Amino acid sequence: MLRRSSVCCRSGMKRAFATRLAGSADLYNNHNRRPYHSINFITAHDGFSLYDMVSYNEKRNGANGEGNRDGTNDNFSWNCGAEGPTTDPGVTALRQRQIRNYLVALMMSQGTPMIVSGDEVGKSHDGNNNWYGHDTAMAHLQWTEGEPQRDALLRFTSELIKFRRSHPALGREHFLSPGDITWHEDNWHNDESRFLAFTLHHGEAGDIYAAFNAHSFSVAVSLPRPPPGRKWCRLVDTNLPPPKDVTPGGNAGVDDVYSVQAYSSIILIAKPL
Missing domain, CATH: 2.60.40.1180 (Golgi alpha-mannosidase II)
Structure with missing residues (x-):
């Protein structure tokens, strides 16, 4: 699995990152399994969205009514210099760059990629990493949210997926030799x-x-x-x-x-x- 901790800007992670990029043979190259048995993801249904992962250092789960005690505290996130919403153009640009870096890592990895719906357009849950119970804008996919960054990110993600599907060096049937x-x-x-x-x-x-x-x-x-x-x-x-x-x-x-x-x-x- 290409877990989010493997591609964060953290020391000592390069060897682990390389192993996951190559298809996690240390975990899956046994019992006649193939690289596609490795499900690669940066985010999942629980935890921060991809946008929130580059925008918050700490969870913001107060709206869940449990005193911010629910949800994981281990988010492996980095807010790029400001916590939550910001008008700082440098921070905003870095966040957009980091989102794209994660998507590149995911699509360049051997194995089966998984993208959470909404990450391809930069969906935010306002820093809530346990938002599943909300039937509000926090959970709904807002098609006009974040324009024009949304459209640019959607195009970027779509082109990466097209490239991965078209190039036989990615998504190989066998582990890399x-x-x-x-x-x-x-x-x-x-x-x-x-x-x-x-x-x-x-x-x-x-x-x-x-x-x-x-x-x-x-x-x-x-x-x-x-x-x-x-x-x-x-x-x-x-x-x-x-x-x-x-x-x-x-x-x-x-x-x-x-x-x-x-x-x-x-x-x-x-x-x-």
Whole structure:
């Protein structure tokens, strides 16, 4: 499972994150099971929504009538610098970026992805992580809530899903072999390292390069050489504003060194020259 704690900006999580991205073979590669037996999720029916996970450090369950005692206290969340609603443009932009980072991690993981309804449009439950009993706006899906961020996030999520469904290097039938993936990593045992990059190999459909930067500073990456006759093209960069955050089919190409900005993730695809 790709649990939310594995992709938060926390020290010492990189190895666990990589294991979950690769399909959790440590848990499922036995008894003739396959990667799709691993259900990957960032959020579930209980706990914070994806939007609230990047907007609240603490639950806000007072409306449930139990003195805020119900619901879990272990939310693995980060409010990005302000608790709850804010007009700070920097905090708002970071929250939107973090939501997209989580979605990239989910869709780049081997296994079966699960998305809670509403997360694809940034649904908030006002910080309530045990909201199931409410028949109010807190629980209802508000189609006009959060415009235009809602429409931009819906487009981003939809394009990620289309890409995952179309590329055979994702959602594999069998667990990854050494020839299926290259980890561009020399800091596995550095608990303060919060950068992870890898290439998924697929001769016919083309390779996929992905990088996650959970540092508060940018990282200049020397990209691996693409397969012969191909070039790296940007599909996703969560640091870019919509609609540039996702380019269906990839852009015209990128330089050999790519600056992965703070708290962002990228997906590059190897396209024919």
